[in-house]
Amino acid sequence: MSIRLAKLYAAGNTHRVAGLAEAIGRGLGLDASTMQGLRISALVYDIGKIAIPAELLTKPIALSAWEMALIKSHGEVGYEVLSEIDFLWPVAKAVRQHHERLDGSGYLHVLEDDAIIVEARILAVADTVEAMTANRPYRFAKGLVEALEVVSAGKNTLFDGAVVEACLALFREKDYSFPQSLTRHGGSSS
Structure with missing residues (x-):
């Protein structure tokens, strides 16, 4: 995959994640300020991938353990970049934690339960x-x-149960769908 196509994918990926995250936040009844912070966090959640060589992000075969460790570092890199900006919301923290799981099986810091915002x-x-x-x-x-x-299947073990329920309701009851023009491209792993 070309670097140009990888950039196009990344933009589509970000907008799809941001749109779904916002819809979930609305479903949870988050207040306007939290929603604004969520939107910003979703638009920059993978910014740490700027430190990952494009060849790894577009590699068509399984990654080595070292390559996977480098990919997994994107949350911390994103945190470091964003922590220099004085946001009104915990944007850098959300970016750092987006691969954490409730049972501690996620990564970077193996956080659990209420430690994850x-x-x-x-x-x-x-x-x-x-x-x-x-x-x-x-x-x-x-x-x-x-x-x-x-x-x-990961509800209340990997993922927050209320968040999962809000997501399921969007697709099953409210006919939510990703924009078709943004879903046609391949791209990097998250």
Whole structure:
């Protein structure tokens, strides 16, 4: 995949995750200020990937342990970049935590339960669903049904139960869908 196509994918990925995260936040009844912070966090949640070589982000085969460790560092890199900006919201913290899981099985800091902020809990679900419904260089999209099954199976163990329920309601009851013009491109792993 070319670097140009990787950039196009990243933009589409970010907008799909941000749109879903916002819809989940509305479903949870978050206040306007928290919603604004969530939107900003979702638009920059993968900014740390600027430190990852494009060849890794677009590699069409499985990554080595070292390459995967480098990919996993993107949350910390994003935190370092964003912590220099004086946001009104915990944007840098949300970016740092978006791969954490309630049971401590996530990464970077192996946080659990209430140590993970709500914005990161929402990003975790939105990113997982988006990642599974979009093509990647190393696999075709798994599809929405499988994505929703994965987050549903992880409800209250990997993912926040209320966030999962809000996400499921969007797709199953409110006919939410990702914009079609942004879902046709392959791209990097999240």
